[in-house]
Amino acid sequence: MLAINSALAGRSRLVPLAGRHDTARPWEVAVLVGCGLLASAAVLLLDFSLRIPGHAILRSVLPMSLGLALVPRRGAGATMGLSALLGLLVGGGLGYSAGTGATTSLLATGPLLDLAARQASRGWRLLIAFGAAGLMSNVLAFAVRGITRLPQGGGGTGGRGGAGWWTIAPFSYAACGLIAGLVCAIIWFRWSSQTQAARDADGGPS
Numbered sequence: 001m002l003a004i005n006s007a008l009a010g011r012s013r014l015v016p017l018a019g020r021h022d023t024a025r026p027w028e029v030a031v032l033v034g035c036g037l038l039a040s041a042a043v044l045l046l047d048f049s050l051r052i053p054g055h056a057i058l059r060s061v062l063p064m065s066l067g068l069a070l071v072p073r074r075g076a077g078a079t080m081g082l083s084a085l086l087g088l089l090v091g092g093g094l095g096y097s098a099g100t101g102a103t104t105s106l107l108a109t110g111p112l113l114d115l116a117a118r119q120a121s122r123g124w125r126l127l128i129a130f131g132a133a134g135l136m137s138n139v140l141a142f143a144v145r146g147i148t149r150l151p152q153g154g155g156g157t158g159g160r161g162g163a164g165w166w167t168i169a170p171f172s173y174a175a176c177g178l179i180a181g182l183v184c185a186i187i188w189f190r191w192s193s194q195t196q197a198a199r200d201a202d203g204g205p206s
Helices: 005-013 026-045 057-070 077-094 100-117 123-150 162-188 193-200
Strands: none
Touching: 005 123, 026 057, 026 077, 026 100, 057 077, 057 100, 057 123, 077 100, 100 123, 100 162, 123 162, 123 193
């Protein structure tokens, strides 16, 4: 648990806090916990009023992928997911709440990013894997949100209401998840094989 992922560390655009130590240092765990709590706070407190079903993943995947870039260790995503759950519980005690879809994507994103990080040995695979992680996270969110909407039946023609939601949501959930994963991979990680080759030539980490 939390063993170093050397390939992911070599892809990070940031200076990873994780050294070559076999186990994570306390401040590394603190960073992961902080990123998970930040993700839950973003889901609970931020409202962009975009009226696009599935856009909540944008608030959770960015801080969690940042955590992976800073602490590129195996199981880092699951650690952030657990701290995000803690953040949701604390926020609920304070009177804040998140929708079922947003909660699902928040809790699923961390473990799915762990799976994506296994593809770090090939930059383009990492890009695709992050996109797939975002997509799968939002597919799960759509499924859970759809189940909770079934008792509401039809009605409505657009936006978040009734039948209009079922027309838009399958596509918007998938698009938001895929785009969120791809964008975060591009922001925090190097995926171009040419860039990696140049870094290797300079004696950088691989």
